Amino acid sequence: MFIKGESKKKRESRVREIMDRLDAHYGDHPMIFLQAKNAWQLLFATILSAQCTDQRVNMVTEVLFQKYKSLEDFASCDLKELEQDIHSTGFYHNKAKNIKACATVLVEEYGGEVPKDIDSLTALPGVGRKTGNLILGNIFHIPSIVVDTHVKRISNRLGLADSSDPTKTEFQLMEVLPQEFWIRWNTHIIALGRSLCTSQRPKCELCYLNDLCPSVKGDPETWRSPAERKKEKAGDGKRK
Numbered sequence: 001m002f003i004k005g006e007s008k009k010k011r012e013s014r015v016r017e018i019m020d021r022l023d024a025h026y027g028d029h030p031m032i033f034l035q036a037k038n039a040w041q042l043l044f045a046t047i048l049s050a051q052c053t054d055q056r057v058n059m060v061t062e063v064l065f066q067k068y069k070s071l072e073d074f075a076s077c078d079l080k081e082l083e084q085d086i087h088s089t090g091f092y093h094n095k096a097k098n099i100k101a102c103a104t105v106l107v108e109e110y111g112g113e114v115p116k117d118i119d120s121l122t123a124l125p126g127v128g129r130k131t132g133n134l135i136l137g138n139i140f141h142i143p144s145i146v147v148d149t150h151v152k153r154i155s156n157r158l159g160l161a162d163s164s165d166p167t168k169t170e171f172q173l174m175e176v177l178p179q180e181f182w183i184r185w186n187t188h189i190i191a192l193g194r195s196l197c198t199s200q201r202p203k204c205e206l207c208y209l210n211d212l213c214p215s216v217k218g219d220p221e222t223w224r225s226p227a228e229r230k231k232e233k234a235g236d237g238k239r240k
Contacts, residue, residue, distance in 0.1 A: 002159055002160075002161075002162045003159040003214050006159070011160075011176060012176075014212055015160065015176060015177060015178070015181075017212060018158065018209060018212055019181050019185075019188075021208050021209060021212075022184075022188040022189075022192070022209075023184075023188075025188075025191075025208065026184075026187070026188045026191050028184070029184065030137065030138060030183045030184035030186070030187045030188075031184075031187040031188075031191070032138055032187070033054040033187070033190070034046060034049060034054055034057060034058065034061075035058045035061060035062065036061070036065075037065075038139075039113075039114035039135060039139045039140075040071055040103070040106060040114055041061070041065055042134070042135060042138065042139060043102070043114060043124075043127070043131065043135055044061070044064075044074070044099050044102070044103075045057055045058075045061050046130075046131045046134055046135070047095055047098055047099055047102070047126045047127070047131065048060065048061065048086060048089045048095055048099075049089075050091065050095070051090050051091060052089040052090050056088060056089060057089060059088075060085075060086055060088060060089055063085075064085055064086065067085065070112075071103045071106050071107050071112050072103075072107055072112075074099060074100060074103035075100065075103040075104040075106075075107050075108075077100060079096055079097065079100055082096040082099065082100060083096040086099075094126070095126070097125075097126075098125045098126025098127075099126065101125035101126070102124045102125045102126055102127065105124055105125065106124070114135060114139070116136065116140050116142065117136075118132045118133065118136060118144070121135060121136070129147075129166070129167060129170065130146055130147060130148055130166065132144075133145060133146045133147075133170070134146045134186070137182065137183035137186075138183065141183070143179040143180075143182045143183060144182055144183065145170050145173050145174060145177070145182045145185060145186065146185075146186035147166040147167075147169050147170045147173070147186075148166075148186065148190065149193075149199075150189050150190045150192075150193030150194070150197075151169070151173075151185065151186055151189045151190070151193075152164070152166055152169050153193065153197070153199060154189050154192060154193055154197050155169060155172075155173055155189070156169070157197065157202075157213060157214075157215040158209070158212070158213055158214070158215070159213075159214045159215075160172070160173060160176050160177070161173055161176075173185065192207075192209075204216040
């Protein structure tokens with residue numbers, strides 16, 4: 001949700017203060033939660049991270065990248081064997097298929113290099129805007145905004161976006177965040193989302209952004225999940 005009546009100047013000042021506080025807590029450089037030594041490793045780790053924790057992915061890739069040491073190894077691997085290697089990350093059929101296909105494209109069409117533009121990245125099997133922007137920012141240091149569930153949720157709560165659609169949220173944030181904040185916005189917000197600004201029952205009273213956040217004092221509907229709101233309404237109905 002946007003803050004009604006907030007001027008552009010006031011919003012810019014609030015954004016600067018938000019980033020200053022985030023930087024004070026998490027540093028002024030983006031953090032990388034997935035372990036990877038190069039662009040294609042981070043690309044595949046990010047594909048594996050869909051509906052899976054970073055901790056689990058890191059456990060899997062620690063072994064995986066020792067077994068498959070190059071893109072050629074992935075491109076020529078046995079698909080069923082790869083499925084077993086990544087089984088614990090979930091959705092292993094699609095993930096294995098996409099990783100093998102992606103490796104093949106990178107070898108055959110890009111000479112073993114990961115492309116540096118969002119259109120080419122999102123044309124790769126299994127790669128969407130979130131993954132593409134993560135590679136652009138964290139590997140190639142090209143300003144880009146990664147929108148995951150934490151960024152979408154918290155950006156809306158902070159009044160810097162007003163959409164449930166990740167792509168719309170990305171472009172709204174591009175309008176309100178200075179470019180120098182784009183890359184580290186994702187990792188800072190992830191850290192905040194995991195510790196304080198959780199999807200259900202956020203710890204607003206402990207949050208160092210609570211005086212800058214329109215949701216902390218406002219209608220709880222702005223932060224409660226649909227499931228939680230439905231449960232509460234059902235409880236109210238029973239009490240009547």
